[in-house]
Amino acid sequence: MNSLLKSLAPLAMLASAVLGAQAAEFPIKDKAITIVVPFAAGGPTDRVARDLAEAMRKPLGASTILVDNAAGAGGTIGANKVAKASADGYTILLHHIGMATQPGLYRNLPFKTLDDFEYLGMVNDVPMTLIGRPSLPANNFAELRTWLNANKGKVNLANAGLGAASHLCGLLFMNALKFDMTTVPYKGTGPAMTDLIGGQVDLMCDQTTNTSGQIESKKVKAYAVTTPNRLTTPALKDLPTLQEVGLKDFQVTIWHGLYAPKGTPPDALKKLNDALKVALKDPDFVKKQEGLGAVVVTDKRVEPAEHKKFVASEIAKWGPIIKAAGVYAD
Ligand code: ASP
Numbered sequence: 225m226n227s228l229l230k231s232l233a234p235l236a237m238l239a240s241a242v243l244g245a246q247a248a249e250f251p252i253k254d255k256a257i258t259i260v261v262p263f264a265a266g267g268p269t270d271r272v273a274r275d276l277a278e279a280m281r282k283p284l285g286a287s288t289i290l291v292d293n294a295a296g297a298g299g300t301i302g303a304n305k306v307a308k309a310s311a312d313g314y315t316i317l318l319h320h321i322g323m324a325t326q327p328g329l330y331r332n333l334p335f336k337t338l339d340d341f342e343y344l345g346m347v348n349d350v351p352m353t354l355i356g357r358p359s360l361p362a363n364n365f366a367e368l369r370t371w372l373n374a375n376k377g378k379v380n381l382a383n384a385g386l387g388a389a390s391h392l393c394g395l396l397f398m399n400a401l402k403f404d405m406t407t408v409p410y411k412g413t414g415p416a417m418t419d420l421i422g423g424q425v426d427l428m429c430d431q432t433t434n435t436s437g438q439i440e441s442k443k444v445k446a447y448a449v450t451t452p453n454r455l456t457t458p459a460l461k462d463l464p465t466l467q468e469v470g471l472k473d474f475q476v477t478i479w480h481g482l483y484a485p486k487g488t489p490p491d492a493l494k495k496l497n498d499a500l501k502v503a504l505k506d507p508d509f510v511k512k513q514e515g516l517g518a519v520v521v522t523d524k525r526v527e528p529a530e531h532k533k534f535v536a537s538e539i540a541k542w543g544p545i546i547k548a549a550g551v552y553a554d
Contacts, residue, residue: 258316260294269480279503280503296411298385299385300333303319307340325391341483351449353463354448357426365469381427389430420444440458
C-alpha cells in the first residue's frame with residue numbers, strides 16, 4: 225500500500241501542477257468571456273456593459289468579451305441564466321438595482337440573490353430622469369401635473385418589466401402622486417425609448433445613460449431628476465429634482481454591479497475583479513460614463529465583500545417599500 229502511494233505521488237504532483245497552471249491561465253487565450261445583460265440591446269444597461277467590456281478586455285488579457293442580451297421578465301431571465309451557468313469565469317452578469325428589488329417583487333424568483341452568485345464589484349451609480357413623449361403638451365413638471373389630472377385613466381408609463389429600474393421609479397412616482405397609470409412593459413428601455421419618441425407611450429422614468437442624449441437633442445420632454453440634488457451634466461443641469469417640485473421624499477439612484485455564478489474559482493474571480501478595478505479608472509470609460517450622467521464607483525464597493533454587503537442593504541431597504549406598494553409577480 226505504501227509503495228502504491230509512493231508510486232502515485234508523482235502523478236498527484238503532476239495533476240496539481242496542471243490544475244495550478246490551468247487556474248493561472250484564466251482567461252484562456254482565444255476563449256471569449258460573455259457578459260450577460262438582462263435587458264434588450266440599445267438600452268442603458270447594455271450600454272454600460274459594452275463600454276465596460278471594452279475597458280476590461282485588455283487588463284483581463286481576454287481576446288474577446290461578448291455581450292449577450294438575455295432580456296425579459298424585468299431582468300430575472302438573464303440573472304437566472306448566469307446563476308445556472310458554468311462557474312468557470314467565462315459567463316458573468318451585469319445587473320442593476322433589480323438584483324435588490326426582485327427578491328421583494330417575485331414570489332418564485334428562480335435564484336437566490338445573495339447565495340447563487342459571486343460578487344465581483346460595483347460599477348456605477350446612475351440617476352434617473354422623468355421624461356415624456358415629444359408631443360406631450362406639458363413643458364414642465366407643473367404643466368405635467370395639470371395634464372395628468374386632465375387625463376385620469378388614460379395615461380401610460382413605459383418600463384422594462386417588473387423589477388426593472390424604470391418599474392421601481394414608476395412605482396415610486398405613481399405612489400408619490402397617488403395617481404394610477406397603465407404600465408407598458410418592454411424587454412428593455414432601449415425599445416421603450418423608441419416607442420416614447422414615436423408617441424406610442426406617454427411617460428418613462430429611466431437612467432440618464434439612456435435619456436441624456438435624447439433630452440439634449442429634444443427628442444423627448446424632460447421633467448425632473450430623481451436625485452436629491454440637481455445634476456451637473458450639461459444636458460440635465462436645468463432639470464429640477466422631484467423633491468423641488470413637491471414630491472418630498474422622492475429619491476432613487478440606480479447602480480450596476482458585476483456577478484459570476486457561485487463556485488467560480490477564486491483565481492478567476494480575482495482576475496475579473498482586478499480587471500474591473502482597472503476599467504473603473506480608465507479615463508475613456510470614466511469620461512463616457514460621466515458624459516451620460518453616471519458616477520463611476522471609486523469607493524469600497526469595488527471590493528466583492530462590500531458589493532455584497534451593499535446589495536444586502538438595498539434588499540433590506542426596498543423590500544418593505546415594495547411590500548407596501550402591494551406589487552408582485554408569481
Ligand atoms: N433601464 C432599464 C430598466 O428600467 C433596463 C435597460 O434596458 O437597461 O431597468
